[in-house]
Amino acid sequence: MRHYVSNLLRHLAVILEFFIAAMLSVGIILLCFRMATSLGHIPDLNVWPNYDDLLETCFNLIIGVELIRMMYYHTPNTVFEVLLFAIARQIIIEHSSPWSSLIGVTAIAVLFATRKFLFCEFDISDQVIFRATSKVKTINKLMGLQIPFEPGDTLGKVLLAQLEKEDIEIGTGACVYFQDCGLRVAKMHDGKISRIEVIRAIH
Numbered sequence: 001m002r003h004y005v006s007n008l009l010r011h012l013a014v015i016l017e018f019f020i021a022a023m024l025s026v027g028i029i030l031l032c033f034r035m036a037t038s039l040g041h042i043p044d045l046n047v048w049p050n051y052d053d054l055l056e057t058c059f060n061l062i063i064g065v066e067l068i069r070m071m072y073y074h075t076p077n078t079v080f081e082v083l084l085f086a087i088a089r090q091i092i093i094e095h096s097s098p099w100s101s102l103i104g105v106t107a108i109a110v111l112f113a114t115r116k117f118l119f120c121e122f123d124i125s126d127q128v129i130f131r132a133t134s135k136v137k138t139i140n141k142l143m144g145l146q147i148p149f150e151p152g153d154t155l156g157k158v159l160l161a162q163l164e165k166e167d168i169e170i171g172t173g174a175c176v177y178f179q180d181c182g183l184r185v186a187k188m189h190d191g192k193i194s195r196i197e198v199i200r201a202i203h
Contacts, residue, residue, distance in 0.1 A: 010173060021071045028064045035061075052093060059089040080115055084108065127200075129186050132156030132193045143200055145181045155196045159183045175199075 035057060042054075063085050070078040091104040130139060136149035136158055149158055162176040162183070163169075170193070175184045180200070187195035 017071045021068045024064060024068055028061055028068075031057075031061060056089070056093050059085065059093060063089065076115075080111060084111055087111070127184075127197050129195050129197045130155055132159070132196050134196075139198060143181075143198060145178075145198070145200060147178055147181060147183075155183065155198070156193050159185070159193065159196055 063082065066078065066082045066085055070082050087104050087107050091101050094100070128143065132155055134155050136147050136153045136155055137151075139145065139155060140147055140149075147155075147158060159176060160170070163174060166176060168174050168176065170185070172185050172188055175182055177183075182199040184197040184199060185193050185195075186197040187193075
């Protein structure tokens with residue numbers, strides 16, 4: 001029962017994320033149209049009092065787009081980009097004291113250092129979903145991987161064996177890792193694994 005409730009909550013969270021991302025997308029599109037139609041009134045100080053207002057609006061829209069990507073991709077890279085734009089906006093728009101600007105630049109430097117030295121190899125990856133019945137030999141050739149297997153093994157068989165070996169509960173989202181990739185249960189049907197996400201690290 002706990003397993004089904006966990007899956008239900010996981011699917012509900014995904015649906016809510018997509019719904020929020022969709023609403024944010026609609027709002028950004030409408031704001032872009034509104035900004036485009038108002039560009040002809042730039043000499044009118046009641047519409048655009050100064051250049052900073054236009055720049056701030058553009059930065060806010062860019063940050064909104066990055067938030068959508070963050071909710072969709074769920075990767076450290078998208079979080080990094082959101083933080084980078086937010087800090088850059090603060091430095092460029094606020095025109096505050098030199099010390100405040102120095103703190104902002106230092107924060108950006110820390111972000112880049114974190115990205116370079118602390119992101120692990122699976123933080124930046126590409127993912128492809130295959131049927132659980134796909135042959136491991138074919139997947140290895142197709143994606144240039146080295147998933148260990150016996151002749152005739154399928155992705156589902158290899159994943160199940162590794163989940164049992166590591167004593168991991170079988171369910172959507174369960175992951176195992178090999179030398180150069182990871183396997184994640186992407187979808188289950190009637191209690192059986194039907195789709196598997198192959199996660200390959202990008203070096």
